[in-house]
Amino acid sequence: xxxxxxxxxxxxxxxxxxxxxxxxxxxxxxxxxxxxxxxxxxxxxxxxxxxxxxxxxxxxxxxxxxxxxxxxxxxxxxxxxxxxxxxxxxxxxxxxxxxxxxxxxxxxxxxxxxxxxxxxxxxxxxxxxxxxxxxxxxxxxxxxxxxxxxxxxxxxxxxxxxxxxxxxxxxxxxxxxxxxxxxxxxxxxxxxxxxxxxxxxxxxxxxxxxxxxxxxxxxxxxxxxxxxxxxxxxxxxxxxxxxxxxxxxxxxxxxxxxxxxxxxxxxxxxxxxxxxxxxxxxxxxxxxxxxxxxxxxxxxxxxxxxxxxxxxxxxxxxxxxxxxxxxxxxxxxxxxxxxxxxxxxxxxxxxxxxxxxxxxxxxxxxxxxxxxxxxxxxxxxxxxxxxxxxxxxxxxxxxxxxxxxxxxxxxxxxxxxxxxxxxxxxxxxxxxxxxxxxxxxxxxxxxxxxxxxxxxxxxxxxxxxxxxxxxxxxxxxxxxxxxxxxxxxxxxxxxxxxxxxxxxxxxxxxxxxxxxxxxxxxxxxxxxxxxxxxxxxxxxxxxxxxxxx
Amino acid sequence: xxxxxxxxxxxxxxxxxxxxxxxxxxxxxxxxxxxxxxxxxxxxxxxxxxxxxxxxxxxxxxxxxxxxxxxxxxxxxxxxxxxxxxxxxxxxxxxxxxxxxxxxxxxxxxxxxxxxxxxxxxxxxxxxxxxxxxxxxxxxxxxxxxxxxxxxxxxxxxxxxxxxxxxxxxxxxxxxxxxxxxxxxxxxxxxxxxxxxxxxxxxxxxxxxxxxxxxxxxxxxxxxxxxxxxxxxxxxxxxxxxxxxxxxxxxxxxxxxxxxxxxxxxxxxxxxxxxxxxxxxxxxxxxxxxxxxxxxxxxxxxxxxxxxxxxxxxxxxxxxxxxxxxxxxxxxxxxxxxxxxxxxxxxxxxxxxxxxxxxxxxxxxxxxxxxxxxxxxxxxxxxxxxxxxxxxxxxxxxx
Numbered sequence: 001x002x003x004x005x006x007x008x009x010x011x012x013x014x015x016x017x018x019x020x021x022x023x024x025x026x027x028x029x030x031x032x033x034x035x036x037x038x039x040x041x042x043x044x045x046x047x048x049x050x051x052x053x054x055x056x057x058x059x060x061x062x063x064x065x066x067x068x069x070x071x072x073x074x075x076x077x078x079x080x081x082x083x084x085x086x087x088x089x090x091x092x093x094x095x096x097x098x099x100x101x102x103x104x105x106x107x108x109x110x111x112x113x114x115x116x117x118x119x120x121x122x123x124x125x126x127x128x129x130x131x132x133x134x135x136x137x138x139x140x141x142x143x144x145x146x147x148x149x150x151x152x153x154x155x156x157x158x159x160x161x162x163x164x165x166x167x168x169x170x171x172x173x174x175x176x177x178x179x180x181x182x183x184x185x186x187x188x189x190x191x192x193x194x195x196x197x198x199x200x201x202x203x204x205x206x207x208x209x210x211x212x213x214x215x216x217x218x219x220x221x222x223x224x225x226x227x228x229x230x231x232x233x234x235x236x237x238x239x240x241x242x243x244x245x246x247x248x249x250x251x252x253x254x255x256x257x258x259x260x261x262x263x264x265x266x267x268x269x270x271x272x273x274x275x276x277x278x279x280x281x282x283x284x285x286x287x288x289x290x291x292x293x294x295x296x297x298x299x300x301x302x303x304x305x306x307x308x309x310x311x312x313x314x315x316x317x318x319x320x321x322x323x324x325x326x327x328x329x330x331x332x333x334x335x336x337x338x339x340x341x342x343x344x345x346x347x348x349x350x351x352x353x354x355x356x357x358x359x360x361x362x363x364x365x366x367x368x369x370x371x372x373x374x375x376x377x378x379x380x381x382x383x384x385x386x387x388x389x390x391x392x393x394x395x396x397x398x399x400x401x402x403x404x405x406x407x408x409x410x411x412x413x414x415x416x417x418x419x420x421x422x423x424x425x426x427x428x429x430x431x432x433x434x435x436x437x438x439x440x441x442x443x444x445x446x447x448x449x450x451x452x453x454x455x456x457x458x459x460x461x462x463x464x465x466x467x468x469x470x471x472x473x474x475x476x477x478x479x480x481x482x483x484x485x486x487x488x489x490x491x492x493x494x495x496x497x498x499x500x501x502x503x504x505x506x507x508x509x510x511x512x513x514x515x516x517x518x519x520x521x522x523x524x525x526x527x528x529x530x531x532x533x534x535x536x537x538x539x540x541x542x543x544x545x546x547x548x549x
Numbered sequence: 550x551x552x553x554x555x556x557x558x559x560x561x562x563x564x565x566x567x568x569x570x571x572x573x574x575x576x577x578x579x580x581x582x583x584x585x586x587x588x589x590x591x592x593x594x595x596x597x598x599x600x601x602x603x604x605x606x607x608x609x610x611x612x613x614x615x616x617x618x619x620x621x622x623x624x625x626x627x628x629x630x631x632x633x634x635x636x637x638x639x640x641x642x643x644x645x646x647x648x649x650x651x652x653x654x655x656x657x658x659x660x661x662x663x664x665x666x667x668x669x670x671x672x673x674x675x676x677x678x679x680x681x682x683x684x685x686x687x688x689x690x691x692x693x694x695x696x697x698x699x700x701x702x703x704x705x706x707x708x709x710x711x712x713x714x715x716x717x718x719x720x721x722x723x724x725x726x727x728x729x730x731x732x733x734x735x736x737x738x739x740x741x742x743x744x745x746x747x748x749x750x751x752x753x754x755x756x757x758x759x760x761x762x763x764x765x766x767x768x769x770x771x772x773x774x775x776x777x778x779x780x781x782x783x784x785x786x787x788x789x790x791x792x793x794x795x796x797x798x799x800x801x802x803x804x805x806x807x808x809x810x811x812x813x814x815x816x817x818x819x820x821x822x823x824x825x826x827x828x829x830x831x832x833x834x835x836x837x838x839x840x841x842x843x844x845x846x847x848x849x850x851x852x853x854x855x856x857x858x859x860x861x862x863x864x865x866x867x868x869x870x871x872x873x874x875x876x877x878x879x880x881x882x883x884x885x886x887x888x889x890x891x892x893x894x895x896x897x898x899x900x901x902x903x904x905x906x907x908x909x910x911x912x913x914x915x916x917x918x919x920x921x922x923x924x925x926x927x928x929x930x931x932x933x934x935x936x937x938x939x940x941x942x943x944x945x946x947x948x
Contacts, residue, residue: 019660019661079582081582081585081586082585082586083586323841324841325837325840325841344840344841344843347843349843352841352842352843357838357841359834359838361834364833364834364835365833365834365835365838366835367835367853367856367857368857369856369857370856378842379842382842382843382844383842429838433842
């Protein structure tokens with residue numbers, strides 16, 4: 001018997017929209033041997049998840065497999081009856097979803113959900129599978145493996161939940177697990193822990209896996225071979241080392257090159273210069289819950305200050321204090337040397353105009369019922385008092401600045417644009433106010449890497465042309481490397497370290513900065529192995545963060 | 550054999566039929582996925598549906614074959630089946646018309662429209678047409694008392710009808726057809742005005758509460774809670790009693806009071822919805838962006854929030870219209886709504902209600918009160934069909 005576990009040939013999948021069927025996967029071939037890990041990468045809309053689900057013989061609502069075959073261990077899954085599939089799914093093929101929080105049933109304990117599969121499939125008795133669950137929790141290094149299963153999903157953290165879900169997928173000892181972006185929603189320090197656990201347990205039980213992600217550095221750690229997809233077509237496939245060192249296709253090369261964008265370091269600011277924005281000893285709270293403690297930093301003209309930290313570290317809260325949405329309890333904000341009123345409702349029109357904001361989710365930041373012309377035109381009219389032809393000319397100028405053809409886009413609705421284009425409209429709306437200072441709140445984290453790079457380049461060019469100052473909130477250190485002049489590292493509402501970028505990326509660091517930097521996956525396939533050897537499994541990720549406090 | 554035994558045996562037969570149907574389907578089609586993966590419940594449903602269709606056809610045949618002069622217990626069922634088929638054909642033709650006439654946008658709309666929705670739209674259009682041109686369409690005046698009272702509907706002299714009054718006359722000799730047509734104007738027109746008023750009050754206050762929050766929201770919401778805690782029909786009756794004392798002999802003033810009372814009571818439900826929808830919208834980043842720009846309250850509510858709330862509000866408008874309409878009909882039925890001699894469907898049902906007793910031996914006579922009741926039911930169903938479709942569409946668009 002051969003080692004071939006999964007054989008997909010000429011897989012075509014169609015999706016239904018507006019009465020017609022559109023092809024979304026155009027004939028993908030895939031081979032997977034026992035115990036092998038395949039990385040499936042591509043941008044959003046490349047069909048990664050659709051292909052991943054199809055390997056279980058499943059399609060989402062409104063989709064169908066129109067051609068091709070999926071053979072799992074000799075069983076034809078495309079034509080298999082519902083009964084045959086029921087016997088396989090969960091038992092021999094398992095699935096780990098991106099959002100563990102949304103995939104667990106909030107009304108049941110983790111261990112109850114864990115043992116449901118084995119009991120249903122008749123693999124183990126309930127008590128055996130609970131004992132086995134605790135064993136798996138221990139192997140995945142969850143804290144308190146004996147007790148954690150008796151908690152409800154909302155009582156454990158996101159990274160722990162993702163590991164509990166991996167344990168659940170393992171509960172029947174399947175031959176194949178499909179991981180659909182399991183770490184995308186997690187912070188870097190949490191991600192590294194989950195990655196290490198998944199890799200270890202997959203190796204231990206010799207399970208085959210399909211690892212779907214858009215993050216190349218992650219896939220480099222996890223996969224034995226990599227397949228690149230683009231708009232439903234296969235671009236190329238090779239084993240991980242070959243793929244990283246010697247990609248064949250132009251598209252793959254461009255993906256690999258994304259992280260190379262870097263701005264030159266700007267000269268240091270004169271010591272006497274007045275900063276554009278100065279945050280001074282700001283302490284803030286939501287109700288009685290304190291969230292910021294004595295935060296101070298300056299942002300100078302035509303400079304970019306990157307504020308880095310994990311979720312919950314107070315980055316966005318700092319932005320809310322600067323904009324006046326959350327008036328600080330203590331401390332104040334200065335703009336060009338003048339103290340700003342703390343509440344935005346007390347600021348005058350000019351003060352409001354000078355500080356603009358670009359949001360993470362362009363989908364919710366643009367009113368879906370307004371055309372691009374109205375969206376950008378409103379601040380032009382509101383702040384500058386232009387109307388009629390003058391307003392339209394200014395809107396066209398702004399669209400030119402963000403590299404979108406005015407005549408083509410001015411009458412469209414946000415829903416008719418791609419994610420990157422929407423983010424550009426967000427930038428244009430901020431520029432329309434002719435501000436000196438813009439807060440960019442995770443503006444690239446919802447975008448694909450190629451698109452994100454385009455946005456970063458645009459922001460850099462606008463800064464050079466217009467002398468803008470940016471406060472750049474992000475958790476992605478690669479973005480910091482490419483765009484920042486100065487870096488502020490935050491943790492638990494406090495600034496732990498700040499300084500020019502060149503200094504920040506050189507040792508010696510504050511212990512937390514060091515941990516953050518070391519947790520960012522690199523394109524080297526040995527990176528995770530080396531890191532684990534160097535630091536030991538107990539000194540990475542959140543475990544290490546916990547030791548610090 | 551008792552009725553229960555028949556029922557149980559019938560269900561058992563259908564259960565066996567379901568299993569047989571699936572088994573036969575699997576054998577004949579050679580295990581096509583459609584039959585292979587069919588759950589038993591679905592197979593049972595197919596057979597159950599088929600049995601009901603066969604029974605309806607049989608009942609319809611019975612209702613037709615009997616002598617019209619003899620009481621027939623399938624009379625109403627037969628009429629209902631005829632009506633259903635007639636309406637289905639009309640709706641289908643209307644949709645066909647919509648697909649071939651009009652702009653590209655409306656054609657596209659009609660192409661994706663289910664038959665129920667096109668039926669609903671057709672009915673609403675007919676009602677609106679009748680209400681607007683009531684004066685020209687009605688053969689007699691709504692208050693006009695004619696020579697013959699209690700003429701049986703149907704227009705067949707042998708059955709006690711009169712071809713001059715195709716739907717008969719009521720107990721004091723007013724033409725029922727004319728009163729139905731004028732009733733469309735009165736009942737539907739007043740319901741429409743009331744619903745608009747309820748939406749104006751409830752919508753404005755709801756968005757205001759959602760945007761400003763704080764104490765204003767608390768005061769408004771608690772006031773609404775108090776109003777909603779009182780059963781609405783009893784509350785309306787109570788207030789109408791007070792209002793009728795204020796109005797005195799001015800009948801039109803009572804109608805104005807009624808519009809205001811029902812609008813205020815119904816605006817509490819609209820307030821709830823507008824506030825809930827508004828709360829979901831005000832947390833969006835684009836509202837925050839507008840606030841930070843320094844926009845005023847009016848711009849926020851009418852330019853940023855309202856355009857995003859139209860879909861749920863429009864759907865609620867349809868439903869609310871039905872409830873208001875039914876409330877007015879109930880109040881009229883109880884004698885405190887639209888006052889005679891104005892024609893109103895609720896009053897008509899009450900006036901002719903005793904004829905229902907004739908249903909067993911003279912179904913044609915009993916149909917007199919059912920005409921007005923049917924007019925109410927038809928409009929309610931039509932509006933609900935359209936609302937369902939709009940809700941489905943708006944949720945589909947949100948994706």
